[in-house]
Structures are given as structure tokens and as C-alpha cells.
Amino acid sequence: MIIVTGLVKVRADALDRALEISLEHVHRSRTEPGCLVHSVHQDVEDPLTLFFFEQWEDDGALTAHFAVPESLAFVTLLSELTAAPPVMTLYEATPKG
């Protein structure tokens, strides 16, 4: 499976809007084929830092997710609300034990 993490530092004046569109993105993404987990969190050390955690069945599912027009629109909109460029990391992952 693929694990995706996203770290986004949003501006204080844009937090409410960032949370709103992030939840829309999470809820929509969960309905897509191959989406196992999709969630968004606020860092306890800094509530302006949002942490996305996603699990996808395989590369194909993730590629299709990236190509969804609403995904692109979300990334564009979120980028306008941030204090620094978002950081996304992908991992090939296998559950242990």
C-alpha cells in the first residue's frame, strides 16, 4: 500500500477556511476507489500545522486521486492559505505483524 503524509502550515487568519476545505477534501477522497484512510489533524504543538495521513491501495489509486479535478483545486486553494509551501511525502508501506 501507499502511505501519504502532508504537512501544511496555514496562516492564522486562514485557519477556519483551511480546516473547512481540508475536511471537504478528506470526505470526498474517502469515496474514491482504493482509498483506505484519509484524515486531517492539527499538531498539538502548533494548531496551525495541519497533518494529513492517507493510505491508498496502490500507485494506480493514488495517481487517479491526484488526477481528480477537485484534488487539484483543493491543493491550489490550500496553497493560498499557507505560511509555507506544503510538504507531501509518499511511502511504499507494508503492515508489520
Added chain:
Amino acid sequence: MIIVTGLVKVRADALDRALEISLEHVHRSRTEPGCLVHSVHQDVEDPLTLFFFEQWEDDGALTAHFAVPESLAFVTLLSELTAAPPVMTLYEATPKG
């Protein structure tokens, strides 16, 4: 590397204490050998759900972490503050791209 996730639903009356001891655990764990990432977050959909995300260099580092007396004490104390048993998941993970 090893990715560890932890999902913990805490009781509303215990949230402040749970956040306090979780941050202590995060900060202590970051100083341990082989700890690459250790963080704790609140789910935007449910702030009583805490999400831990950790990265460790290898099994040895994680095994040593589990054996630290303060780690065991943290798990025991946190378990007394939860509404349901915590769920921890381990992954063997390789960064992509």
C-alpha cells in the same frame, strides 16, 4: 524504516491531561536513538481522537523505545484516560521518489 501510528480516543474530562502527557512522551521520544519523527495530533473531525505519527530507523530502535520505562509508564497512564483501547499499527516503509 518503521512507521508507527497510534489512534487514541480520550475522555472529554481527561483531554488536557492526555495532551500534557502525550507531549512529554513526544519530546522524550525524539531524543532516543533512531527516532526520526515523533508527533501527536488532534483529529479535525474529533479533537478527542489523538493521532500519533512516528518514524524509526529500524526494528532495533523501536524495540529499544518500547523498553524505555517511561514509554511503558506513558502507555499505562494514557490508557487510564481513554474512552476505548488505543490502536497502534506498525509499517515497514520506504520513501518513494
